[in-house]
Amino acid sequence: MSPNIPVLPVNIPKTEGVFTKWLGEKLLRLSGWQIKGNFPNEKKLILAVAPHTSNWDFVIGVIVKLALGVKLNFLGKDSIFIWPFKIWLKALGGIAIDRKSAHGVVGQMVEKFAKQEQLILVIAPEGTRSKVIEWKSGFLHIAKQGKIPVLPVQFDFINKQVVFYQPRLITAEISAELRHFKQIFNKDCAKNPQYF
Template identity: 35%
Template sequence: MRWFWKWYLWSEDWKVEGSFPYHLKKMVIIVAPHTHWKDFILGVAVRSAYRFTYVKFLGKQELFKPPFGFIFRWLGGTPVDRRNNNNLVEAVVQKFNDSESLVIALSPEGTRKKVEKLRTGFYHIARQAGVPIMMVGFDFKNHKVIFDEPFMTTENEAADFERITNFYRPIEGKIPEQGLMHF
Protein backbone atom coordinates (compact mmCIF):
# COMPACT_ATOMS: atom_id res chain seq x y z
CA MET A 1 0.00 0.00 0.00
CA ARG A 2 2.92 2.36 0.63
CA TRP A 3 3.64 2.67 -3.10
CA PHE A 4 -0.02 3.28 -3.88
CA TRP A 5 -0.16 6.14 -1.36
CA LYS A 6 3.13 7.59 -2.61
CA TRP A 7 1.67 7.55 -6.13
CA TYR A 8 -1.55 9.15 -4.84
CA LEU A 9 0.35 12.02 -3.18
CA TRP A 10 2.49 12.51 -6.31
CA SER A 11 -0.53 12.42 -8.65
CA GLU A 12 -2.37 14.98 -6.52
CA ASP A 13 0.81 17.12 -6.35
CA TRP A 14 1.05 17.04 -2.53
CA LYS A 15 4.37 18.04 -0.96
CA VAL A 16 5.55 17.59 2.61
CA GLU A 17 7.18 20.44 4.48
CA GLY A 18 9.10 19.73 7.66
CA SER A 19 9.86 16.29 8.99
CA PHE A 20 8.23 13.65 11.12
CA PRO A 21 9.97 13.00 14.47
CA TYR A 22 10.41 9.23 14.20
CA HIS A 23 12.60 9.25 17.31
CA LEU A 24 9.72 10.22 19.61
CA LYS A 25 8.02 7.19 21.15
CA LYS A 26 5.08 9.13 22.62
CA MET A 27 3.27 12.15 21.23
CA VAL A 28 -0.09 13.77 20.53
CA ILE A 29 -0.45 14.91 16.93
CA ILE A 30 -3.08 17.50 16.11
CA VAL A 31 -4.08 17.74 12.46
CA ALA A 32 -6.02 20.72 11.12
CA PRO A 33 -7.89 22.33 9.59
CA HIS A 34 -10.39 19.50 9.41
CA THR A 35 -12.99 20.71 6.92
CA HIS A 36 -13.67 17.77 4.59
CA TRP A 37 -13.76 13.97 4.50
CA LYS A 38 -10.73 14.06 2.17
CA ASP A 39 -8.62 15.10 5.17
CA PHE A 40 -8.83 11.50 6.39
CA ILE A 41 -7.69 10.10 3.03
CA LEU A 42 -4.78 12.54 2.97
CA GLY A 43 -3.82 11.56 6.51
CA VAL A 44 -3.86 7.84 5.67
CA ALA A 45 -1.81 8.52 2.54
CA VAL A 46 0.88 10.50 4.35
CA ARG A 47 0.98 8.05 7.27
CA SER A 48 1.55 5.13 4.92
CA ALA A 49 3.85 6.81 2.39
CA TYR A 50 6.15 8.17 5.10
CA ARG A 51 6.12 4.97 7.18
CA PHE A 52 4.57 5.99 10.45
CA THR A 53 1.64 3.60 10.30
CA TYR A 54 2.00 2.98 14.05
CA VAL A 55 0.24 6.32 14.63
CA LYS A 56 -3.24 5.70 16.05
CA PHE A 57 -6.14 8.12 15.80
CA LEU A 58 -9.25 9.09 17.72
CA GLY A 59 -12.45 9.44 15.70
CA LYS A 60 -16.14 9.95 16.30
CA GLN A 61 -17.85 6.70 17.27
CA GLU A 62 -20.24 6.88 14.34
CA LEU A 63 -17.35 6.02 11.99
CA PHE A 64 -16.86 2.67 13.70
CA LYS A 65 -20.35 1.28 13.13
CA PRO A 66 -21.09 -1.40 10.51
CA PRO A 67 -20.66 -1.89 7.67
CA PHE A 68 -17.32 -0.03 7.43
CA GLY A 69 -16.33 0.36 11.07
CA PHE A 70 -13.83 -2.48 10.89
CA ILE A 71 -11.79 -0.48 8.35
CA PHE A 72 -11.32 2.40 10.77
CA ARG A 73 -10.28 0.00 13.53
CA TRP A 74 -7.89 -1.78 11.15
CA LEU A 75 -6.34 1.59 10.32
CA GLY A 76 -5.63 2.21 14.01
CA GLY A 77 -8.72 4.13 15.05
CA THR A 78 -10.33 4.31 18.46
CA PRO A 79 -13.96 5.47 18.68
CA VAL A 80 -14.78 8.49 20.83
CA ASP A 81 -18.22 9.39 22.20
CA ARG A 82 -18.26 13.15 21.81
CA ARG A 83 -21.69 13.63 23.39
CA ASN A 84 -20.93 12.41 26.90
CA ASN A 85 -18.42 13.48 29.49
CA ASN A 86 -16.83 10.08 29.91
CA ASN A 87 -13.37 10.95 31.24
CA LEU A 88 -11.79 10.53 27.82
CA VAL A 89 -8.77 12.66 28.76
CA GLU A 90 -8.05 10.49 31.80
CA ALA A 91 -8.51 7.28 29.79
CA VAL A 92 -6.08 8.38 27.08
CA VAL A 93 -3.58 9.63 29.66
CA GLN A 94 -3.75 6.19 31.27
CA LYS A 95 -3.05 4.59 27.86
CA PHE A 96 0.05 6.78 27.54
CA ASN A 97 1.15 5.85 31.07
CA ASP A 98 0.66 2.14 30.36
CA SER A 99 2.45 2.18 27.00
CA GLU A 100 6.10 2.21 26.13
CA SER A 101 5.26 3.71 22.75
CA LEU A 102 2.06 5.54 21.76
CA VAL A 103 1.41 8.22 19.17
CA ILE A 104 -2.15 9.46 18.76
CA ALA A 105 -3.49 11.83 16.09
CA LEU A 106 -6.71 13.80 16.31
CA SER A 107 -8.45 16.90 15.08
CA PRO A 108 -8.30 19.78 17.58
CA GLU A 109 -11.60 21.10 16.22
CA GLY A 110 -13.41 17.85 16.95
CA THR A 111 -15.56 18.27 13.82
CA ARG A 112 -15.43 19.26 10.15
CA LYS A 113 -17.70 22.24 10.79
CA LYS A 114 -16.47 25.77 11.46
CA VAL A 115 -15.63 26.25 15.13
CA GLU A 116 -15.09 29.38 17.17
CA LYS A 117 -12.47 27.77 19.38
CA LEU A 118 -10.43 24.60 19.50
CA ARG A 119 -11.33 21.79 21.84
CA THR A 120 -8.90 21.38 24.70
CA GLY A 121 -8.83 17.62 25.28
CA PHE A 122 -5.69 17.06 23.19
CA TYR A 123 -3.89 19.72 25.22
CA HIS A 124 -4.84 18.23 28.57
CA ILE A 125 -3.93 14.73 27.38
CA ALA A 126 -0.45 15.90 26.36
CA ARG A 127 0.05 17.94 29.51
CA GLN A 128 -1.10 15.25 31.95
CA ALA A 129 0.76 12.47 30.12
CA GLY A 130 3.91 14.59 29.83
CA VAL A 131 4.18 14.08 26.07
CA PRO A 132 4.83 16.60 23.30
CA ILE A 133 2.28 17.98 20.87
CA MET A 134 3.08 18.10 17.19
CA MET A 135 1.02 20.24 14.84
CA VAL A 136 0.33 19.05 11.30
CA GLY A 137 -1.40 21.27 8.78
CA PHE A 138 -3.24 20.18 5.65
CA ASP A 139 -2.88 23.16 3.32
CA PHE A 140 -5.16 22.44 0.36
CA LYS A 141 -4.47 25.81 -1.27
CA ASN A 142 -0.75 25.08 -1.64
CA HIS A 143 -1.01 21.27 -1.61
CA LYS A 144 1.30 20.98 1.38
CA VAL A 145 1.30 18.79 4.44
CA ILE A 146 3.18 20.84 7.03
CA PHE A 147 4.90 19.22 10.01
CA ASP A 148 5.83 21.60 12.82
CA GLU A 149 8.40 20.86 15.51
CA PRO A 150 6.91 19.04 18.51
CA PHE A 151 6.64 21.10 21.69
CA MET A 152 5.91 20.46 25.34
CA THR A 153 3.05 22.30 27.00
CA THR A 154 4.05 25.07 29.37
CA GLU A 155 2.51 26.57 32.48
CA ASN A 156 0.95 29.22 30.23
CA GLU A 157 -2.00 27.56 28.48
CA ALA A 158 -3.05 30.81 26.78
CA ALA A 159 0.40 31.25 25.24
CA ASP A 160 0.42 27.60 24.11
CA PHE A 161 -2.94 28.05 22.37
CA GLU A 162 -1.69 31.28 20.80
CA ARG A 163 1.21 29.29 19.36
CA ILE A 164 -1.20 26.68 18.02
CA THR A 165 -3.62 29.17 16.45
CA ASN A 166 -0.73 31.14 14.93
CA PHE A 167 0.49 27.96 13.22
CA TYR A 168 -2.93 27.04 11.81
CA ARG A 169 -4.26 30.52 10.95
CA PRO A 170 -2.59 30.80 7.50
CA ILE A 171 -3.33 27.19 6.50
CA GLU A 172 -6.28 26.79 4.15
CA GLY A 173 -8.39 23.64 4.40
CA LYS A 174 -10.35 21.98 1.61
CA ILE A 175 -13.32 24.21 2.52
CA PRO A 176 -11.55 27.45 3.47
CA GLU A 177 -14.50 29.16 5.18
CA GLN A 178 -14.67 26.31 7.70
CA GLY A 179 -10.98 26.55 8.56
CA LEU A 180 -9.12 28.34 11.33
CA MET A 181 -8.17 31.54 9.54
CA HIS A 182 -10.64 33.55 11.67
CA PHE A 183 -8.82 32.75 14.91
Protein backbone atom coordinates in the same frame (compact mmCIF):
# COMPACT_ATOMS: atom_id res chain seq x y z
CA MET B 1 12.49 6.55 -2.19
CA SER B 2 10.83 9.73 -3.35
CA PRO B 3 12.68 12.92 -2.36
CA ASN B 4 9.55 14.45 -0.82
CA ILE B 5 8.91 11.53 1.55
CA PRO B 6 11.08 11.79 4.67
CA VAL B 7 12.56 8.73 6.34
CA LEU B 8 10.97 8.09 9.72
CA PRO B 9 13.23 8.25 12.80
CA VAL B 10 13.95 5.07 14.78
CA ASN B 11 11.44 5.67 17.60
CA ILE B 12 8.42 6.36 15.38
CA PRO B 13 6.03 3.37 15.18
CA LYS B 14 5.96 2.01 11.63
CA THR B 15 3.66 -0.21 9.60
CA GLU B 16 4.83 -3.47 8.06
CA GLY B 17 3.04 -3.15 4.72
CA VAL B 18 5.42 -2.73 1.78
CA PHE B 19 2.50 -2.63 -0.67
CA THR B 20 0.56 0.02 1.29
CA LYS B 21 3.68 2.20 1.53
CA TRP B 22 4.25 1.85 -2.22
CA LEU B 23 0.56 2.65 -2.86
CA GLY B 24 0.73 5.71 -0.59
CA GLU B 25 3.86 6.98 -2.37
CA LYS B 26 2.19 6.54 -5.79
CA LEU B 27 -1.02 8.27 -4.66
CA LEU B 28 0.96 11.13 -3.11
CA ARG B 29 2.95 11.58 -6.32
CA LEU B 30 -0.17 11.38 -8.55
CA SER B 31 -2.07 13.88 -6.39
CA GLY B 32 0.82 16.36 -6.53
CA TRP B 33 1.07 16.66 -2.74
CA GLN B 34 4.39 17.03 -0.90
CA ILE B 35 5.49 16.47 2.69
CA LYS B 36 7.39 19.35 4.27
CA GLY B 37 9.23 18.85 7.56
CA ASN B 38 9.96 15.74 9.59
CA PHE B 39 8.71 13.66 12.46
CA PRO B 40 10.69 14.12 15.68
CA ASN B 41 12.33 10.98 17.08
CA GLU B 42 9.66 10.39 19.74
CA LYS B 43 7.89 7.17 20.69
CA LYS B 44 4.77 9.07 21.73
CA LEU B 45 3.26 12.12 20.03
CA ILE B 46 0.02 13.98 19.55
CA LEU B 47 -0.41 15.37 16.04
CA ALA B 48 -2.62 18.48 16.12
CA VAL B 49 -3.90 18.72 12.54
CA ALA B 50 -5.53 21.92 11.27
CA PRO B 51 -7.31 23.46 9.48
CA HIS B 52 -9.93 20.70 9.32
CA THR B 53 -12.61 21.99 6.94
CA SER B 54 -13.27 19.13 4.52
CA ASN B 55 -13.51 15.36 4.18
CA TRP B 56 -10.51 15.72 1.84
CA ASP B 57 -8.38 16.29 4.96
CA PHE B 58 -9.01 12.67 5.93
CA VAL B 59 -8.25 11.40 2.41
CA ILE B 60 -4.95 13.33 2.20
CA GLY B 61 -4.11 12.25 5.75
CA VAL B 62 -4.58 8.56 4.91
CA ILE B 63 -2.42 8.91 1.76
CA VAL B 64 0.37 10.58 3.78
CA LYS B 65 0.07 7.92 6.51
CA LEU B 66 0.46 5.17 3.90
CA ALA B 67 3.34 6.92 2.08
CA LEU B 68 5.28 7.45 5.31
CA GLY B 69 4.56 3.96 6.59
CA VAL B 70 3.70 5.38 10.00
CA LYS B 71 1.27 3.89 12.53
CA LEU B 72 -1.21 6.60 13.49
CA ASN B 73 -4.23 6.48 15.77
CA PHE B 74 -7.36 8.60 15.93
CA LEU B 75 -10.31 8.82 18.30
CA GLY B 76 -13.88 7.87 17.48
CA LYS B 77 -17.10 7.54 19.45
CA ASP B 78 -17.48 3.94 20.57
CA SER B 79 -20.92 3.93 18.91
CA ILE B 80 -19.34 3.97 15.42
CA PHE B 81 -17.15 0.95 16.19
CA ILE B 82 -19.80 -1.56 15.12
CA TRP B 83 -19.60 -4.41 12.63
CA PRO B 84 -18.55 -4.21 9.80
CA PHE B 85 -16.99 -0.74 10.24
CA LYS B 86 -15.19 -1.75 13.45
CA ILE B 87 -12.69 -3.93 11.56
CA TRP B 88 -11.87 -1.19 9.05
CA LEU B 89 -11.71 1.60 11.67
CA LYS B 90 -9.36 -0.39 13.93
CA ALA B 91 -7.16 -1.33 10.95
CA LEU B 92 -6.83 2.40 10.17
CA GLY B 93 -5.80 3.09 13.78
CA GLY B 94 -9.14 3.99 15.32
CA ILE B 95 -9.47 4.04 19.10
CA ALA B 96 -13.01 3.71 20.46
CA ILE B 97 -13.73 6.27 23.19
CA ASP B 98 -16.54 6.03 25.74
CA ARG B 99 -17.63 9.64 26.27
CA LYS B 100 -19.70 8.60 29.30
CA SER B 101 -16.70 7.11 31.12
CA ALA B 102 -15.97 8.39 34.63
CA HIS B 103 -12.39 9.13 33.52
CA GLY B 104 -13.55 11.14 30.50
CA VAL B 105 -11.74 11.14 27.17
CA VAL B 106 -8.66 12.87 28.61
CA GLY B 107 -8.30 10.31 31.40
CA GLN B 108 -8.80 7.40 29.01
CA MET B 109 -6.12 8.69 26.65
CA VAL B 110 -3.59 9.57 29.38
CA GLU B 111 -4.04 6.00 30.65
CA LYS B 112 -3.67 4.56 27.11
CA PHE B 113 -0.46 6.57 26.50
CA ALA B 114 0.95 5.33 29.84
CA LYS B 115 0.27 1.68 28.93
CA GLN B 116 1.72 1.78 25.41
CA GLU B 117 5.38 1.88 24.46
CA GLN B 118 4.64 3.72 21.21
CA LEU B 119 1.55 5.75 20.29
CA ILE B 120 0.92 8.59 17.87
CA LEU B 121 -2.52 10.17 18.21
CA VAL B 122 -3.95 12.42 15.49
CA ILE B 123 -6.46 15.05 16.63
CA ALA B 124 -8.20 17.92 14.85
CA PRO B 125 -8.35 20.62 17.58
CA GLU B 126 -11.43 22.18 15.96
CA GLY B 127 -13.33 18.96 16.64
CA THR B 128 -15.42 19.36 13.46
CA ARG B 129 -15.24 20.45 9.83
CA SER B 130 -17.67 23.30 10.55
CA LYS B 131 -16.59 26.76 11.68
CA VAL B 132 -16.11 26.97 15.45
CA ILE B 133 -15.34 29.88 17.76
CA GLU B 134 -13.36 27.86 20.29
CA TRP B 135 -11.14 24.87 19.67
CA LYS B 136 -11.34 21.78 21.85
CA SER B 137 -8.56 21.78 24.45
CA GLY B 138 -8.61 18.06 25.27
CA PHE B 139 -5.50 17.33 23.19
CA LEU B 140 -3.54 19.83 25.31
CA HIS B 141 -4.81 18.32 28.57
CA ILE B 142 -3.79 14.84 27.35
CA ALA B 143 -0.37 16.17 26.31
CA LYS B 144 0.24 18.05 29.57
CA GLN B 145 -0.91 15.27 31.90
CA GLY B 146 0.89 12.57 29.91
CA LYS B 147 4.00 14.70 29.18
CA ILE B 148 3.52 13.99 25.46
CA PRO B 149 4.92 16.41 22.83
CA VAL B 150 2.41 17.99 20.42
CA LEU B 151 3.39 18.19 16.75
CA PRO B 152 1.39 20.77 14.75
CA VAL B 153 0.55 19.52 11.23
CA GLN B 154 -1.06 21.72 8.59
CA PHE B 155 -2.80 20.69 5.37
CA ASP B 156 -1.93 23.43 2.86
CA PHE B 157 -4.34 23.06 -0.06
CA ILE B 158 -2.87 26.10 -1.87
CA ASN B 159 0.65 24.65 -2.15
CA LYS B 160 -0.44 20.99 -1.85
CA GLN B 161 1.78 20.42 1.17
CA VAL B 162 1.38 18.60 4.45
CA VAL B 163 3.58 20.66 6.78
CA PHE B 164 5.10 19.21 9.96
CA TYR B 165 6.12 22.02 12.35
CA GLN B 166 8.30 21.77 15.48
CA PRO B 167 6.99 19.67 18.40
CA ARG B 168 6.14 21.38 21.68
CA LEU B 169 5.87 20.14 25.25
CA ILE B 170 2.86 21.64 27.00
CA THR B 171 4.01 23.46 30.15
CA ALA B 172 2.02 26.73 30.26
CA GLU B 173 -1.64 27.26 31.10
CA ILE B 174 -3.93 25.49 28.64
CA SER B 175 -5.55 28.75 27.43
CA ALA B 176 -2.13 30.23 26.58
CA GLU B 177 -1.05 27.03 24.82
CA LEU B 178 -4.29 26.99 22.81
CA ARG B 179 -3.67 30.58 21.64
CA HIS B 180 -0.12 29.59 20.65
CA PHE B 181 -1.34 26.69 18.51
CA LYS B 182 -4.10 28.74 16.86
CA GLN B 183 -1.47 31.24 15.68
CA ILE B 184 0.56 28.55 13.90
CA PHE B 185 -2.12 27.62 11.38
CA ASN B 186 -3.00 29.68 8.30
CA LYS B 187 -6.71 29.72 7.43
CA ASP B 188 -6.07 30.68 3.81
CA CYS B 189 -4.53 27.28 3.08
CA ALA B 190 -7.63 25.35 4.19
CA LYS B 191 -9.73 23.49 1.62
CA ASN B 192 -12.68 25.63 2.76
CA PRO B 193 -11.19 28.75 4.46
CA GLN B 194 -14.64 30.09 5.36
CA TYR B 195 -14.99 27.25 7.90
CA PHE B 196 -11.73 27.97 9.73
